[in-house]
Amino acid sequence: MAMQRELLRHIFKKAATLRYPFKDKEKVHIPSDFRGKIAFYRDRCIGCSMCFRVCPAEVIEMIEDEKGKRPMFYLDRCTHCAQCEGVCPTKSIELTSQYESAGTDRAQMILK
Amino acid sequence: MPEFSVIVGPQHPALKEPESFTFWVDGEDVVRAQVRIGYAHRGIEKAAESRTYIQNIPLIERICGICNVAHTICYTQNVEYLYGREIPRRAEYIRTIIEELNRIHSHLLWVGIAGHEIGFDTLLMYVWRDREVVMDLIEEMTGNRVSTALMTVGGVTRDITPELATRIRKGLDILEERTEYYEKIAAGESTILARTKGIGILTRDEAMKHCAVGPTLRASGIKSDIRADDPYAAHDEVPFDVITSDTCDLFGRVVVRVYETIESIKQVRYCLDHLPSGPIRIRLPNTPPRGESLSRVEAPRGEDIHYVRSDGSDRPARYKVRAPTLGNLAGLVEMLTSKGDYKVHVADIPIILAGIDPCMCCMDRTARFIEPSRSRDWVWTWDQLKKYGRESER
Amino acid sequence: MSLEAEQKLALGLKELLGDRVSDIKVQRARSIFVTVKAEDYKESIRKVIEKYGITHISTITGADSGPTIDVMPHLSHAGTKITFKAAVPKTAAEIDTLTDILPGAVMYEREVHDLLGVKFKGHPNLARLVISDDWPSDVHPLRKEYKVIRPEPIRKM
Numbered sequence: 001m002a003m004q005r006e007l008l009r010h011i012f013k014k015a016a017t018l019r020y021p022f023k024d025k026e027k028v029h030i031p032s033d034f035r036g037k038i039a040f041y042r043d044r045c046i047g048c049s050m051c052f053r054v055c056p057a058e059v060i061e062m063i064e065d066e067k068g069k070r071p072m073f074y075l076d077r078c079t080h081c082a083q084c085e086g087v088c089p090t091k092s093i094e095l096t097s098q099y100e101s102a103g104t105d106r107a108q109m110i111l112k
Numbered sequence: 113m114p115e116f117s118v119i120v121g122p123q124h125p126a127l128k129e130p131e132s133f134t135f136w137v138d139g140e141d142v143v144r145a146q147v148r149i150g151y152a153h154r155g156i157e158k159a160a161e162s163r164t165y166i167q168n169i170p171l172i173e174r175i176c177g178i179c180n181v182a183h184t185i186c187y188t189q190n191v192e193y194l195y196g197r198e199i200p201r202r203a204e205y206i207r208t209i210i211e212e213l214n215r216i217h218s219h220l221l222w223v224g225i226a227g228h229e230i231g232f233d234t235l236l237m238y239v240w241r242d243r244e245v246v247m248d249l250i251e252e253m254t255g256n257r258v259s260t261a262l263m264t265v266g267g268v269t270r271d272i273t274p275e276l277a278t279r280i281r282k283g284l285d286i287l288e289e290r291t292e293y294y295e296k297i298a299a300g301e302s303t304i305l306a307r308t309k310g311i312g313i314l315t316r317d318e319a320m321k322h323c324a325v326g327p328t329l330r331a332s333g334i335k336s337d338i339r340a341d342d343p344y345a346a347h348d349e350v351p352f353d354v355i356t357s358d359t360c361d362l363f364g365r366v367v368v369r370v371y372e373t374i375e376s377i378k379q380v381r382y383c384l385d386h387l388p389s390g391p392i393r394i395r396l397p398n399t400p401p402r403g404e405s406l407s408r409v410e411a412p413r414g415e416d417i418h419y420v421r422s423d424g425s426d427r428p429a430r431y432k433v434r435a436p437t438l439g440n441l442a443g444l445v446e447m448l449t450s451k452g453d454y455k456v457h458v459a460d461i462p463i464i465l466a467g468i469d470p471c472m473c474c475m476d477r478t479a480r481f482i483e484p485s486r487s488r489d490w491v492w493t494w495d496q497l498k499k500y501g502r503e504s505e506r
Numbered sequence: 507m508s509l510e511a512e513q514k515l516a517l518g519l520k521e522l523l524g525d526r527v528s529d530i531k532v533q534r535a536r537s538i539f540v541t542v543k544a545e546d547y548k549e550s551i552r553k554v555i556e557k558y559g560i561t562h563i564s565t566i567t568g569a570d571s572g573p574t575i576d577v578m579p580h581l582s583h584a585g586t587k588i589t590f591k592a593a594v595p596k597t598a599a600e601i602d603t604l605t606d607i608l609p610g611a612v613m614y615e616r617e618v619h620d621l622l623g624v625k626f627k628g629h630p631n632l633a634r635l636v637i638s639d640d641w642p643s644d645v646h647p648l649r650k651e652y653k654v655i656r657p658e659p660i661r662k663m
Contacts, residue, residue, distance in 0.1 A: 003234060003297060016241045029248075033270075035255035056167040081170040081261045086269050095255070150636035157621075158647055158654060193534055320561045323610025336562075341585030342536050406537050406580060406587050408564070417564045417580065434565035434614070441613055 030097045035080045037098040038073055040111060044092040045070050051084035051093060060084065073111035075101065135448070135461070142456040145448035147441060160431040164398070165191055165265060168428070175433060177258055178221065181214035182411030183433070184263040186418045189344060190407035191265045194400040194422050201346075201388045203267035208346040209280075209383045210253060210262055211409075212376040216287060217246045217258075218412035219369045219376075222469050223294060226366065229466045230307040235297070242290040249283045252276060267393025277384050288377050295370050308362040312447045312464035313454055315360055322442040326414020327372065328468050330356045331364030338410035349386075350379050362467045369469075398426045411436050413469045440468040512538060515586060522557055526550050536586045544577075547592040548602040551579065555607060558583050563608045568618035570596075570650045575622055577601055579611065594624060596649070603628040621648040 018024040030036075038059075047069030052060045059078045060071045071084075071093075085093045103109045132148040156175060160168050172187040173180045185207055192199060220243040227235030247257040254260040254270065262268050272280075298304060314324065319332035329336055337354040339347040355371040357364035404421040414436030423429040447464055450456045456464070512532045519540060520530055526546040531539045542550045554560065562582040569576045574593040581588045594601050603626040604611040615626040616635040623646035626632060637647070645652065 003301060006238065006293070007234070016244075031252050031255070033255050034251070035261065053164070054166045056163065056170040079170055079174075080256065080259075081173075082255065082269070083166065083170070083261075083264075086264070150634070150638065153636040155647065155654075158652075162654065196534075321609050323562050323564075323608075342587070403533075404539070405533065406589060408587065415564060419565075419567045419578070419580070421569055430567075430569040432565070432567040432569070438613055438617075439564075439610075442610060 030099060032097060034097040034099065035082050035095045037096055037101045038075060038078060038084075038111060039094045039096050040071070040073065041092045041094070042067070042070060044090045046090055046092075048089065050087045050089070054083040054087050056081060056083070074106075074109070075111050076103070076106050076109040133461075133465075135458070137458060140457050140459070141450050142448055142458060142461065143450055145445050147445060149441070157431055157433065160428055162427065164426045165400070165428065166398075168431070169263060169265070170261065172433070173259060173261065175435060178218050179214070179411045179413060179416070179435075180258070181211050181260055181262075182409050182416050183418075183435075184260070185211060185345065186407050186409045186416055188263045188265050189409070190405050190418050190420045191400060192396075193405040193407060194403055194420060195396055196401075197266075197394065197396065199267045199394060200391045202390045203392045204346045205383050205387050206268045206270075206272060206392065207263070208350060209272070209380050210250070210260060210268075211345065212379045212383075213246055213250055213253070214260070215376045215412045216373050216380075217243060217250065218469075219373045220246065220291075222369060222412075222466075223298075223366070226463065226466055227304075229462045230303070232303055235304075239294065242287065245283050245286050245290075249280050252279060264393060266396045267391070269393070271392050272384075272387065277387070280384060281381065284377050284380060288374065291370065291373050291377065295374070298366050298370055304366070305363065307460075307463060308366055309359075310361055310363075311460050312362040312365075312456075312467050313360050314443050314447050318446050319360075319443060322446055323439055324414075324443040325436050325439040326411070326469075327365050327368045328414065328440050328443060330354070331368045332360045333358045338408050338415050342408055344407070344409060346383060350382050352379050362463060365467050399424060413437055414439060437468065437470050440470075444468050509535060512536065512586065515583075515588075519554065519588070522553055523550050537589070538586065539589045539591060541591045544592045544594050544601055547577070547590065548604065548607070551581075551590055551604060552607050554588070555581070560588075561608075561610075563604070563610045563614070566604075566611060566614035566618055568622040568624055568648070570622065570648065572650075575599055575624055575649075577618065577624060579604060579608075579614075581608075599624040600627060602626070605629055622646050623649070 018027055020028055047062075049062050049069065051071050052062050057077045057079050059074050061074070062069050063072045080095065082095050085095050132151070134146045134148075135142050136144040156171060160171060163171060169184060169187065173184050175183045220239055224236040224239040224243070227233065227239065250260060251257045253272065253276065254262045262270060314328065314332050316332050316334060319329050319334060324332070333356055335354050335356050338344070339352070340354050352375050355368050355375060357367050400422045402422055402424045404419070406417065406419050408415055408417045410416075416436050417434045419430070419432040420428050421430040444465070448456055448461065509532050512535065516530050516532050516538050519538070520527055523542070526542050526549070527540055528543065529541040533539055540550075560581050560583045564580040564582055564587070567578040567580065569578065571593065574595055576591055576593050578589050578591045581590070592601060599622070601624060603615060605615065606628065612630070613635065615629055616632060618624050619626060619632050620635045620637050
């Protein structure tokens, strides 16, 4: 059997699987430019609505606040495609490395 | 004579994804097969007509999770052909790099699945552990392990820094060593040889007649690869060999895929060494000119062809996708039909189906068996069929 | 980019098919579009595949162009894509099958029939391919008349 040598080599090695989320959480390596949860910087936004026009999943709704037009994000619909981040001229939208974004209530998942 | 059949599925909580086969059997031999697809039809072509060209990129990416790079390259290329503009050379090289990394990922995944279907779960576990290396490389390059979102109309969205290139090269060295080990296993491991040699035969004439594509076609001895015949992205400059096999059976398909993985590793190295400098994208206006365009790429599963028609607005008038597995379906039915000395056994059905690397959203299905001579008509789930395949003696 | 080889092939096709061809266009490198009338569709394709030894058909696209439906088989010859285009009226959407000269077309004609309602005369089994069996047989989703109904949320957030 060609696999015998490989199998013997692994008898004394540790398992390759990390026991996330119960242990080994710190061993999960996430690169810095991971496409995770959206973060929005209101002070940089100029209300051009380009993000609204490129979003494929209707995550973005343009609303008005005291400073003018700005996006509101329905994060439960987000597919993390990063097209909004790519098109924003002032870098107001950033996809962070936060990968744990499950929730139980859709109303709690709106980013204002 | 009363017949009794219980149908489990195709929609059932226990099944991964639905698809339906009907087999007419005579004892252990399969006489004929019939396929019914469409259980996972999502209406993507219609949906593409009501979204803009930019909004369509993530939609097209989700046609297939594993071949998402092939579909997005085909789409963005197609729209760029409508504009009649060339994208920067550096973007084409980056597209080729991620495409070949995706191919390595897909073929390693397939080797694991093939091992799983014949009951060789050890091979599945080891190959999928090595697949983590390529998924980590893709994550460093694009921000996600599987769904890459690297393409845009006019180029790519992220660049490759020299540090990233060094990390990719290190990962490729590991992958090359592991793939050469799997090459030895495929050629030498008696379990694999016994379950794949002489199984699922599709002769050269049958493959051409039924217009098979991809590794299924190349394992029947036909030297046809879109990257060589109809080059796109950087494939006109990156040297590689088209891998074929003359055995026309399942073993040939295993061999073709393992060697293609090694070729892909070499291509990524060449691209990293010869990466031209320059911009990574050009800005194109929202509305392409009127016209129509056709674009093909070599997805891991075969020839993927897209057609677009533009009426001058910012939404496509018609977008048509023909994913590679549909091209292999007619050949698959041929492979499952016993004729002359070539007998197809029920126990070989799972591995023959897995042999074309089906990507109709990762098929998992029920199989309905009809045995007219003994008036039996029954349905097995996938797990029952796999269990039968592993435990029956040959 | 020189398109010499494609121009030569286009000329060869024009000579072979004569006035059956109403328009022939080299769209870009390795891509040629040939427009024929629906009556000459099968004969033109038969002549071309016999002369050039073509066996591979990539797919058949059906496209709704208003009063007509365009039936477009895409053939592959030594890396070049040759697309034939024939228009059939929507009210009488019928055209000859290619399955006897190109057996690989069998699934693609089923798909165009299923989604656009074009009947392929002589096809061995024009059953449904992608749409479910309980879908009404006179509703063809890819035609422009069919409007997609957006699902509405049951509860407002």
